[in-house]
Amino acid sequence: MYTVHVALTDRSYPIYIGERLLARGELLMRHMPQKRAALITDTAVAPLYLDAVANALGSAGVSVTPVVIPCGEQHKDWHTLNAVFDALLANHCERKTTLIALGGGVIGDLTGFAAATYMRGVPFIQLPTTLLAQVDSAVGGKTAINHPRGKNMVGAFYQPLAVIADTTTLGTLPTREVGAGLAEVIKYGLIRDPAFFAWLEQNIDALTARDAGALAYAIQRSCENKAEVVAADEHEESGQRALLNLGHTFGHAIEAGLGYGTWLHGEAVAAGIVIAARVSHHMGLISAADIARIAALLERARLPVTAPDLGVERYLQLMGIDKKVEGGRIHFILLRGIGSAFLTADVPQRALTAALAASVKRD
């Protein structure tokens, strides 16, 4: 087992990464203030892993309330959140009952927001079971649900007490979901870690083939990158954490524009990264060779590098309700090179329009 530390003074916590960790009740117990837990998962993950975790906790004397919600991004909404509150209340869950998120980013984000708000805040542990959740969403305390008008629009910063990433669970992940996770892994290389980007170019085939050693290193390095950024800018105030959203402003527009769940989040981020790279190129910041290198790596990860043709106007409209809008101006994350990202609102309209036009797929 490898441990990455998220250093946030009194809200610091460990990220445990390793094989067969789900059945280790003592790891969970270390971070639970009471022998009482609500285990929140979805209809796809429950048949695979709910019993293993519930049994491990049960053997350690923990009383467990399972809460199973429908799977899919379209259920990361108010209605499902309310169903979780209904279940917590019906089962008399208390202020010291730990909410455990067992699943991907949808479960982690929704459970985290439930934990932040149920009885004004209860203990929360992340058990991420997708690659995307293990490298990104389970770490850093961003929790949210979607609103029909915009992605992740209602939420809170609320840190977990621990993240337990059992890499064995990646064995049952659908192939498309592995690609979606790799989009966020590649993102770290692009924004701040050029050596990691080069390592990914060397090892991408091993990663898509789910080589255990390659995956473990990619998860560890991603978590180290994320932990450093979150420790430096927990609440996305200084601009450092915003860089983690490379490609996301465009990606969120794709997800909302097509309807949540049509493209996976990581897929939309991949196409969004290519648009951001093209905007950077149109502004004279990176070379055409850099765009080709980025697109080649994403394609080798089996990710889309062209975006759906929503129309430039619709993209601009959807991006206008992004969380990175300040004073009515959209803030973009652009690249100065591979491994160097920055935040700016000064993007000429023609660079944006040209990049969008060059990036869409027309039927």
Ligand code: NAD
């Ligand atoms: P997801 O949670 O929808 O999981 C993908 C699918 O895989 C689901 O159908 C799920 O049931 C299934 N699944 C999960 N684990 C499995 C396993 N081990 N075996 C088989 N099937 C499994 O999607 P995701 O990609 O994990 O997360 C995407 C979400 O994460 C988005 O809502 C996105 O906004 C959010 N996100 C949040 C942050 C953050 O910092 N909070 C960062 C990145 C993404």
Ligand code: GLY
């Ligand atoms: N995934 C972006 C963040 O955590 O800030």
